[in-house]
Amino acid sequence: MEKVTKQYDAVALLSGGLDSLLAVKVIQDQGLRVKGLHFVTPFFGKPHLVRHWEKLYGMEIDAIDVSEEYVRMMVERPVHGFGKTLNPCVDCKILMLRKAHELMESYGAKFIISGEVIGQRPMSQRRDTLNVIKRDADVQAVLLRPLCALCQDPTPMEESGLVQRDKLLGLFGRGRKEQLRLADHYGFTEIPSPGGGCKLTERENGRRYWPVLKYSPNPSVADFKLANIGRQYWSGTHWMSVGRNQMDNDSLLKVKLDTDLVFKVVDYPGPISIGRQFESAPWSEEVIADAAAWAASYSPKAKKAGVPVKVSVVTGSKENVEERIITVTPLRETPMGWAEWCWPDAKEEIREEARARAK
Ligand code: SF4
Incomplete structure (x- = not known):
């Protein structure tokens, strides 16, 4: 984070969703200075849009990377459980509020804003x-929710006169009419979606992340970055990510670790595939050969050739690259039985685990 020099009255949790932006505007309207904090993890956050939002909405925003803390929370499992998918919304809010509280002083701020509306989300x-969120984040004395403040008891900031209560709002329920009216009132030319866009709420991503939590001996930020790209295939604890297009292939090469195995067919066009070896379990020669034959099957031309093909398998760092060439017959069905996880299976395991933890 760049050195903080300005003094602010408040810091705001700013997902980039409409409600969090409106909450900032309501407080700025009182002549108070607000610094938006946009939290970033492998699961949510758009740091590349921060400068754009600053210009568009007339705000000052810092991107704050909380990936390490967030992944730790997911690995240890959220105290308040997961929502419909793999979204730990209550623990997520607690984590962000704690972090904002920690940072508040460095901005000179006296309170924290968040954009919740009572009854908006289940x-x-x-x-x-x-x-519960306010209590467990230990922010009772400093948290203000400007959009629904009139539906709650006055906060210390209102009681002290720092914030004028009669200029706060009393929104509740799932309707969006009032938020859209406010967006118009503030002259927003781009109306963002209600939330900030979170991959953890989508089944497609739940099935990508669950096997990482299940099989990686020490799930890391790097693991979830890999899980976000291409197609994910597993055979027990063995994990392969396959690029679906050039953008995936480029992204896979950006997130690969020195210990990964990078598979690519030599004489034919084909995708990049990454085999992630967990520290405690390097892949055997048999597994590497199986993965090479399977990865080669994603090159239509290599498969069509109907003859054994060469696959390059690269590992190591830039300075110390180890490459070997294996000759294999492209096979979609191999003894390893590489397969994608489906969401119903992942969901069932998540439920079972929650039941076991509750006993
Ligand atoms: S939707 Fe995602 S970002 Fe929002 S509170 Fe839930 S877990 Fe956190």
């Missing part, structure tokens, strides 16, 4: 849950 925005 898991994290029920009245009782909002209270």
Whole structure:
């Protein structure tokens, strides 16, 4: 984070969704200075849009990377559980508020803003849950929710006169009419979606992430970055990511680790495939040969050739590249039985695990 020199009255959790932007505007309207904090993890966050939002919405925003803390929370499992998919909304809000509280002083700020509306979301925005979040994040004395403040008791910031309560709002429920009216009032020319876009709420991503949590002996930020790209195939604890197009191939090469195995057919066009070897379990020669034959089957021309083909398998760092060439017959069905996880299976395991933990 760049050195903080300005003094602010408040810091705001700023997902980039409409509600968080409106919450900032309501406080700025009172002549108070607000610094938006846009949290970034492998699961959400658009740091590349921060400068654009600053210009578009007339705000000052810092991107704050909380990937390490967030992955740790996912690995240890959220205290308040997962929502419909792999979204730990209550623990997520607690983590972000704690972090904002930690950073608040460095901005000279006296309170924290967040854009919740009572009853807007089923898991994290029920009245009782909002209270739990505030309590568990230990921000009772400094948290203000400007969009639904009039539906809650006055906060210390209102009682002290720092914030004028009569200029705050009393929104509740799932309707969006009032938010859209406010967006128009503030002259927003781009209306973002209600939330900030979170991969953890999507089944497609739940099935990508669950095997990482299940099989990686020490799930890391790098693992979830890899899980975000291309197609994910597993055979027990063995994991392969296959690029679907050139963009995936480029992204896979950017997130690869020195210990990964990079598979690519030699004489034919074909995708990049990454085999992630976990520290404690390097792949045997048999597994590498199986993965090479399987990866080669994603090159239509190599498969069509109907003869054994060469596959380059690269590992190591830039300075110390180890490459070997294996000759294999491209096979989609191999003894390893590489397969994608499906969401219903992942969901069932998540439920089972939650039941076991509750006992
Ligand atoms: S939707 Fe995602 S970012 Fe939003 S609270 Fe839930 S887990 Fe956090």
